[in-house]
Amino acid sequence: MKILLLGKNGQVGWELQRSLAPLGELVALDRRSQDFCGDLSNLTGLAATVRALKPDIIVNAAAHTAVDKAESEPALARLINADAPGVLAQEADKLGAWLVHYSTDYVFDGSGSRPWKEGDTPAPLSVYGQTKLEGEQCIQAACRTHLIFRTSWVYAARGGNFAKTMLRLAQERERLTVIDDQFGAPTGAELIADVSAHAIRQVVQHPQDAGLYHLAASGETTWNGYAKHVIAQATHTQSAIKIIANEVARVPISAFSTAARRPRNSRLDCARLKITFGLSLPPWQQGVDRMLSETFAPDRAGI
Numbered sequence: 693m694k695i696l697l698l699g700k701n702g703q704v705g706w707e708l709q710r711s712l713a714p715l716g717e718l719v720a721l722d723r724r725s726q727d728f729c730g731d732l733s734n735l736t737g738l739a740a741t742v743r744a745l746k747p748d749i750i751v752n753a754a755a756h757t758a759v760d761k762a763e764s765e766p767a768l769a770r771l772i773n774a775d776a777p778g779v780l781a782q783e784a785d786k787l788g789a790w791l792v793h794y795s796t797d798y799v800f801d802g803s804g805s806r807p808w809k810e811g812d813t814p815a816p817l818s819v820y821g822q823t824k825l826e827g828e829q830c831i832q833a834a835c836r837t838h839l840i841f842r843t844s845w846v847y848a849a850r851g852g853n854f855a856k857t858m859l860r861l862a863q864e865r866e867r868l869t870v871i872d873d874q875f876g877a878p879t880g881a882e883l884i885a886d887v888s889a890h891a892i893r894q895v896v897q898h899p900q901d902a903g904l905y906h907l908a909a910s911g912e913t914t915w916n917g918y919a920k921h922v923i924a925q926a927t928h929t930q931s932a933i934k935i936i937a938n939e940v941a942r943v944p945i946s947a948f949s950t951a952a953r954r955p956r957n958s959r960l961d962c963a964r965l966k967i968t969f970g971l972s973l974p975p976w977q978q979g980v981d982r983m984l985s986e987t988f989a990p991d992r993a994g995i
Contacts (some may be wrong), residue, residue: 693896696747697721698730698780699754703848704794707885708753715889721746723754730754732776735766742783749892751792752777752938759798760951762819778830780910785835790895790902792888797844797876797908799825802955805875808902809961810842818952823987828904837899839883839891841907844958845918848881849986854915855922856909856987862923862937872916872942877908880979891969901968906960907975916942918980925981930988 693716700720701706709720721730725728729737731890732754744752755773756762762769775795798821799814800841816822831838847853855878861868887907895901913921922939926933947952962973 693717693749694719694745694747695751696742696745697751697753698732699752702731702753702755702882703846703851704882705753706850707848707881708751708888711885711889712751712892715892719747727857729780732772735771735779736774738776739779739783742780742787744853746787747789749790749792749896750780750889751888752780753794755794756820759818759820761952762823763951766819766823769819770826773820774800774826774830777827778834779892781810781831781834781838784837788837790837790839790892791831791835791903792920793826793827793841795840795842796821796824797958798955799828799842799919800955800957802957803876804957805959806957807959807961808906808957810906810964812854817955818950820860821955837895837902839902839940840904841888842904842960843879843884843907845876845908846879846881846884846961847878847980847983849983853983854878854918855980855984858922858932859926860933862926863933867939867941867942867967868919868937869943869947870916870919871945871948872914873944874954874958875912875914877910877912877960877976878918878980879908879976880983882988883909883974883979885970887965887969887973890971893944898950905964905965905968907965908962908973909979910962911975911977915977916940921977921983922980924938924994925984926988929985933988956976
């Protein structure tokens with residue numbers, strides 16, 4: 693089985709290189725790849741790459757994820773988030789290949805407090821959310837064998853993330869102000885990659901399980917609660933980190949001015965995923981704690 697992975701150096705793409713490798717021959721590309729085109733803004737090159745490689749599975753972990761910047765460059769966001777997945781879907785369908793794609797809670801308007809289900813009506817608040825929704829729709833229209841995973845509040849040990857930012861600020865300031873009226877579940881790229889590999893193995897044998905799924909860690913918190921957990925965990929386990937922050941103040945989302953509107957309710961109902969693939973999704977704290985240990989703990993010898 694040949695797998696084409698796009699966006700290999702992103703948060704999810706990096707973990708997918710690990711989780712997909714045991715499934716078959718893996719060709720991993722990013723937008724700077726030389727031998728084949730991995731640039732989602734080059735639709736012609738993208739189609740040519742799929743035709744040349746003839747993969748059995750295409751996994752698209754690339755996207756325009758700069759939410760605020762998308763407001764000022766909607767054409768580029770649409771090209772990468774909607775048009776490119778549409779091209780991948782068309783080419784995958786011609787080959788009889790699977791297309792795996794990642795979307796976002798930003799397709800919803802964030803109203804209410806109930807976790808969003810796959811069948812709920814999307815109503816994006818931003819260019820980013822709108823173009824990601826259009827990408828979903830392009831795939832659903834063009835490729836019968838697809839998996840789309842909507843996820844939220846993604847983080848990884850590699851690169852920058854919210855937890856690392858909070859820890860840096862907590863060592864510099866005595867008082868932090870963090871939003872307390874947005875709700876969701878921090879979801880690790882590692883979890884997303886492992887669930888993806890598991891689901892791919894199943895749908896190859898059971899194509900009736902194709903479709904759209906919500907994928908997020910279990911439980912919920914606010915950005916304020918997330919920050920407090922990270923700081924408390926670091927204080928308890930990472931003696932080398934000297935925290936001086938003694939207050940994490942609660943503020944509303946309106947306290948910060950951003951180009952793009954964010955949904956207040958990013959809760960995702962993952963029941964369909966868990967039932968279909970026989971999975972138990974761990975609490976969000978478990979993944980965050982592991983990420984902190986991997987990021988800040990000294991190297992240890994082991995088996």
